[in-house]
Amino acid sequence: MRWFFSGLTVVVVCATAGSLFAAQELPAKNPLDGNADAIRGGMGLYRARCADCHGMDARGVRAPDITQVWASGRTDAGLFKTIKEGVPGTEMPSNPRVQDAEAWQILAYLRTLAAPAPSDPPRGDAANGEKIFRANCAVCHRVKSAGGRLGPDLSRIGIARSRAAVLRRIRRGAEDFGQGYEPVTLTPSSGAPIQGVKKNEDLFSVQIMDTRERIQGYEKDKMKSVKNDTQSAMPIFGPDRLSDSDLDDLLRYLQTLRGFDPGVAP
C-alpha cells in the first residue's frame, strides 16, 4: 500500500507538472502582435532596454540592425527566447527581469519598425502578378531559387517590406542601396568598364558581382578608377511601363512571398 501510494503520488505530480508545462509552453506566434496597447508598452520597454544598443529605429548602433529579423527567417518564439535568454558569448544579455508579457510587447513594437501594417485592403491578382514578375523582375531578382542574382532575393519580401515601401521602390526607384547592392563601375587600365554591385570593399580592393553575375575581386591600384554610382541598376517602372492595375497585381504577388522551405524529400 505504501509503495502503491508513493507510486500514485509520483503519477499525480507528473500529471500536474505536465499540465503546468503545457500551460507555460511558448506560443509560436506573438499573442500580442498588432495589439495597440502592447505596441505602446513595447515602445517604452524597447527604448528603456534595447534602444541604447540597437538604436531608436532598431537599425543598429552598437548592436545589430534588428528590423530585418523576421525577414531573415527568425520566428516570434525564437526572438522571444533571445530577449529572455540573450545570446551567450555576445554582448546581448539575458533579461531575466523581463516578464513574458513584456517580451511579447517589445516584439509587438519591434514588428511595427520592421514592417508597417498595410493601411489599404489587399487588392490585385497574384497569378497575373507572378507573370509580370517573371517578365520584368526575375532577370535580376530571385524567388524560391529561381531568377537573377544581381538584385536582392525577394523570397521573403512579403514579410520584409510593407506594400507601400515596395510600391515606392518600383515606381520611384531606389533612394538608397542595401549593403551588397551598391552600384559600382570599375574602369581597368585597359578594356571596357565593369559594372556591377558591390559585395565588399576595403581600402585596397573591391569585391563585386558584375552585370553578368560574375563574382570577382579587383585590386584598386590596378584600376584607372573605382566609381560608386548614384543610379541603381533597378529601373524605374513608371505608369508608362507598368499600369496601375499591373502594379496592383505585382504587389499582390510579392505580398504572398513569405519565405520557403528549401528542404527536398529524400
Add this chain to the structure above:
Amino acid sequence: MGNGILLLLGLALALSARVAGLTAQQPPPPLVSAQEILDGLTADGSRWLTFGGNYSNQRHSPLTQITPANVNRLVPQWTFQTGTLGNFETTSLFRDNVLYVTGPQNVAWAIDARTGRQIWRYRRELQPNLTACCGLVNRGFGVLGDKLFMVTLDAHLLALDMKTGAIVWDVTMQDYKNGYASTIAPIVVKNKVIVGVAGGEFGIRGFIDAYDAQTGKRVWRFYTIPGPGEPGHETWADDSWKIGGAGVWVTGAYDPEQNLVFYGTGNPGPDYHSESREGDNLYSTSLVALEADTGKLRWHYQFTPHDVHDWDSTEVPVLADITIGGQLRKVVMFANRNGFYYTIDRTNGKVIAAKPFTTTTWAKEIGRDGRPIELPGHTPDEKGSVTCPDITGGTNFWPPTFDPTTRTFFVNAREACMTFYAWKPDYKAGDRFTGGAGQRGQGSEQPYGALRAIDPATGDRKWEFRYLTPSTAGLLTTASGLIFSGDAEGNLLALDSRSGKLLWRYQMGAPMHGTSPTTFMLDGRQYLLVPAGTTLTAWALPQ
C-alpha cells in the same frame, strides 16, 4: 625532535639538492621586479611588462630591426586561435620568451612566443546575467614577482601563478549583480595592483582600487563620485551620486617622479537623461591624478562637465616631458571621446593646449579656464538632437602612441555624428540605466576614420591617413620610424611615422578592435605581435 620532523627535514634537504641541481643546468629567470616594470621597454626588447609598455603609455618601442625599408618583407611566424567567442581587446605581456595573454570570456593563456603553442590556460566560469555593457572582454594582465593580475567580468581581481595559471588569490571588488564588471588591464605600482570597475550604463558608483600584490588585501579605494562631506559631492543633485556611474575601465599612467597615477573616468549616468543629476558631476569624464601610495586626489581636470552623450573619458593618458615655448613641460596627452585633443600640465592639471581633432559641434573651444565653451542645442531630448562626435566618439579606448624623437602624438580618429535622444529612466539595481539612445545615419557624409599625427605643443595636425570607415585599432610606433595600425576592414597597416605614407599591409580577416600591435626580440629577431578578432599572429623578417 620527532621522527616525522626528521623525515620532513630530510625531504626538504633532498628537494633543495634537486632544485640546486636543476639550477646548475638552467638558471630560472628571476621574479619580475618593480624596478624591471619601472624600466619599461628596453633596447634589448626582452620584455613588455605593462599595458602601455612603459608607465607613460607611450607604446613607442626602441627596436629598430624592422624598418620602413624592410617592413614589406614581414612574414607570419605563427597564429594562435582563442577557441572562444568574442574578440581580443588585450595587450599581451612578454617575458623570458613567454607571452601572457588575456582573452574574452574570462579566459587567459601563457603562450610559447617561439611557436604560438599554449603552455597553460586559465578559464573562469562565466556567471549568469553579467552586465558588461560592451562585450565580454578583457584588456590584459598586470604582473609582479611570480604573479599575474587579472580582473574578471564579475568584478573580481585575481592573482594567477605565472608558471601554472593557478589562482593564488581572488578578491571581490564589488557585487556584479548590482551592475559592476571589470575589463581593465591592471598596472602594478611598487607593491600595489591598481584597477577600476566598469558599469557606467548600469547605475554603479565608480572607483579605482589598489590591492596588495602579495595578499590581495585592499590598500585604498578612490570613489570617482565623492560621498557626502567630500569636495565635489555638491556637483550631484540629491541622491544621484549613489548611482552616477563614472566607471574606470581603461588603464591609467604612472609618473614615478611625482608618485602619481593618472586615470580617465567614465560617463555619468543616466547617460543621456540628466535632469536627475544636475551639476558638473565630478569626477565623471575627468582625468584624476591620485597619489599612488594612498589614493588621495592631487588634482583633477574634467573634460566634459555634465556629459549627456556617453563620452567616457576612458581613453589612454600618455605621459611625456616635452619642450613647449622654450620650456620643458611635464605633460599628459589625451585625445578625448568628446572630439578634443588636450595637452595638460601633469603637475597641476592645467590645460596647455586643447583643440578639436575631429568634427565637434557641441563646443566651440576650450576656454582659458579649461572649461569647454558649449554651443546650444546639444542636450538630447525625446525629439532628438544631432551632435558630432557620435556616441562612440572622436576616439575611444584604443591606445594612441607617442614618438618622443619626432614629438608626435598619434591617434585613430573617427568622423561621425548622431541623433541623441533622451527620456527619463527608472533605476533598478543591476539594470541598464541610460535614459536614451542614439541613431546613426544623420547628415549626408558617410562616417570615416583617419590615423592622425598631432603636435602636442599646439594640438595641430601634422598629417593624416584616411580609412574607408572608422577604425577602432590601437597603435604602435618604433624607433625605426614606423607606425603600425589597422582599419575596420581587417587590414594590418605599416606606415612611415614621419610622413604617413603607407608601406605595407596585410588582410587579417578581422579588425584589431581596441588592440594595438606590440613588439619584442626573440632569438635575435624582432617580432610584431598582432591581436585581431580571435587570433594572435606573430610576424618577423625572414631568417
